[in-house]
Amino acid sequence: MIHIYLDKCKGCNICVKNCPLDAIEVKNKKAYTKDNCVSCGICVRVCPFKAIEKDTLNTQNYLICKNCPVNCTIPEGKTGACTRYQSNGNEIIRNRKLVVEGVYKSNKEKLGFEPIITGVGSGTSYPCCRPAPAIVQENVDGVDVVTVVTEAPLSYSGVKVKIDTNMHIGDEGAKVKRDGKIVGMVTTEEYGSKMLTLGGANLLSNGNDGFIVAKTIVDLANSRRVTLKVESGSTLELQQGHPPIIDGKKEKLMRVGCGSATVGMFARQMSEVVDEAIILDYHVIGLLSEHFAGEEVGLTYSGVVPYGVKSTRGRYFGKHGHGWGGTEIMDPIDSVAEVDMKLARPGMKILVTETTGQKAALLEVQHDGSVKDIGLNEQILEVVNLISSTCEESSVSVIYTGGTGGSARAGVSTLPRKLTDAIHNDEVLMTVAGAPAFVLPGGGINFMVDVGKMVPESTTWVPTPATVAPVEYTMTRKKYEEIGGHKAQIMTKEDLYKKFKLGN
Ligand code: SF4
Numbered sequence: 001m002i003h004i005y006l007d008k009c010k011g012c013n014i015c016v017k018n019c020p021l022d023a024i025e026v027k028n029k030k031a032y033t034k035d036n037c038v039s040c041g042i043c044v045r046v047c048p049f050k051a052i053e054k055d056t057l058n059t060q061n062y063l064i065c066k067n068c069p070v071n072c073t074i075p076e077g078k079t080g081a082c083t084r085y086q087s088n089g090n091e092i093i094r095n096r097k098l099v100v101e102g103v104y105k106s107n108k109e110k111l112g113f114e115p116i117i118t119g120v121g122s123g124t125s126y127p128c129c130r131p132a133p134a135i136v137q138e139n140v141d142g143v144d145v146v147t148v149v150t151e152a153p154l155s156y157s158g159v160k161v162k163i164d165t166n167m168h169i170g171d172e173g174a175k176v177k178r179d180g181k182i183v184g185m186v187t188t189e190e191y192g193s194k195m196l197t198l199g200g201a202n203l204l205s206n207g208n209d210g211f212i213v214a215k216t217i218v219d220l221a222n223s224r225r226v227t228l229k230v231e232s233g234s235t236l237e238l239q240q241g242h243p244p245i246i247d248g249k250k251e252k253l254m255r256v257g258c259g260s261a262t263v264g265m266f267a268r269q270m271s272e273v274v275d276e277a278i279i280l281d282y283h284v285i286g287l288l289s290e291h292f293a294g295e296e297v298g299l300t301y302s303g304v305v306p307y308g309v310k311s312t313r314g315r316y317f318g319k320h321g322h323g324w325g326g327t328e329i330m331d332p333i334d335s336v337a338e339v340d341m342k343l344a345r346p347g348m349k350i351l352v353t354e355t356t357g358q359k360a361a362l363l364e365v366q367h368d369g370s371v372k373d374i375g376l377n378e379q380i381l382e383v384v385n386l387i388s389s390t391c392e393e394s395s396v397s398v399i400y401t402g403g404t405g406g407s408a409r410a411g412v413s414t415l416p417r418k419l420t421d422a423i424h425n426d427e428v429l430m431t432v433a434g435a436p437a438f439v440l441p442g443g444g445i446n447f448m449v450d451v452g453k454m455v456p457e458s459t460t461w462v463p464t465p466a467t468v469a470p471v472e473y474t475m476t477r478k479k480y481e482e483i484g485g486h487k488a489q490i491m492t493k494e495d496l497y498k499k500f501k502l503g504n
């Protein structure tokens with residue numbers, strides 16, 4: 001039971017924000033637990049004023065869940081902190097049916113077999129020396145295939161988040177926060193997308209801040225919307241499969257390439273409607289007439305000097321910002337640093353656009369070498385629209401990353417090293433919530449999986465803190481015996497349906 005010392009409580013709401021079950025509320029600046037509190041202890045650990053204590057007495061009327069080390073005391077009809085297990089009369093039961101269907105189908109041809117079931121709804125084998133909750137065998141085209149499933153707590157987990165945007169969201173290495181707590185960092189920028197790395201073993205075990213880290217990983221892996229703040233950078237609203245919202249603005253298009261690539265792809269069409277083009281891009285700004293692609297379509301250098309620092313022919317580096325193409329340029333006129341009138345001529349037309357073609361302007365060179373915005377015409381709009389139509393829609397993609405090494409292997413095999421080796425040798429197909437996992441080379445079983453292919457709402461977290469992912473290992477029965485599998489626990493699909501109370 002949880003006891004709150006009202007005289008010490010300041011009503012700061014920190015416990016409310018961290019409770020996984022919405023089981024605590026603040027009224028008149030004092031915290032009170034609700035009837036679904038399971039004594040998971042998170043609020044005890046996060047309260048900065050030591051106003052909450054866990055009372056280990058008075059638990060006789062509750063069932064204690066023993067499926068993870070937290071040991072929630074669950075009131076009748078309620079769930080534990082992880083939301084997976086429920087007190088149901090006299091027993092603690094998994095409250096989600098085993099998901100048999102929902103297996104991503106692309107591996108069958110390559111491997112000759114695919115998972116028989118998913119791990120979603122299977123429950124765990126905690127403590128890990130117990131065999132996995134479901135080890136099922138089926139004959140597939142004359143071959144006995146075994147799938148072993150478990151919902152494994154993975155302390156060594158996180159997400160990599162790809163955000164399709166040109167906008168500068170913050171510097172690489174900048175901390176990413178949720179509700180003021182560090183949950184990860186901006187890592188890299190890869191092919192026009194910003195990458196975040198959130199979670200990981202160190203942040204998950206970072207004292208009492210690990211709860212919000214676990215919650216963030218699971219929210220993103222379950223395709224829920226999450227608001228994050230990059231230190232000295234942007235506010236991001238992110239949801240798997242949806243356009244990112246950056247500083248309140250929804251992103252529309254993923255760029256077609258850098259400014260140089262855009263020149264390379266559309267040099268011919270641009271050269272037919274203008275004398276010069278500047279493609280603004282925070283990474284590489286392209287200048288049509290000077291670029292090799294410009295030469296290829298018959299242009300010679302126009303004398304226009306674009307904003308930026310020259311890198312190579314027709315390629316310039318800009319500066320990050322919130323302007324056109326993710327540069328600091330807010331007014332297209334500023335994209336022209338100067339015009340060399342020994343080469344240029346008055347009346348020359350310059351297209352200024354972005355790699356997504358979302359913003360565009362037409363400038364005209366004046367007698368004194370200045371430029372004037374003269375407005376777009378139909379012909380030029382067609383070219384700009386062509387660039388836009390080549391772009392994909394911006395999206396947020398979440399890759400769940402974890403490791404099932406260590407004790408998580410013991411529920412699968414009595415010879416854990418052999419399981420690792422068999423996975424690396426492609427003798428065991430590893431899937432996560434039904435989706436194919438990419439297993440990283442080297443030691444351990446570190447994997448990455450596209451959450452867009454996983455069974456929806458398939459991950460959860462426990463207040464150790466760790467995330468919980470359903471994992472399936474599929475192989476021939478022969479291989480399962482070779483790697484020291486729990487042979488005595490292999491069941492037929494019929495037995496499985498009975499054990500998990502599924503209709504067939
Ligand atoms: S965290 Fe502590 S002080 Fe803050 S509202 Fe909760 S019980 Fe009160």
Ligand code: SF4
Pocket residue numbers: 002018019020021022023024033036037038039040041042043044081
């Ligand atoms: S003990 Fe756990 S479930 Fe209960 S109020 Fe605190 S955080 Fe919520």
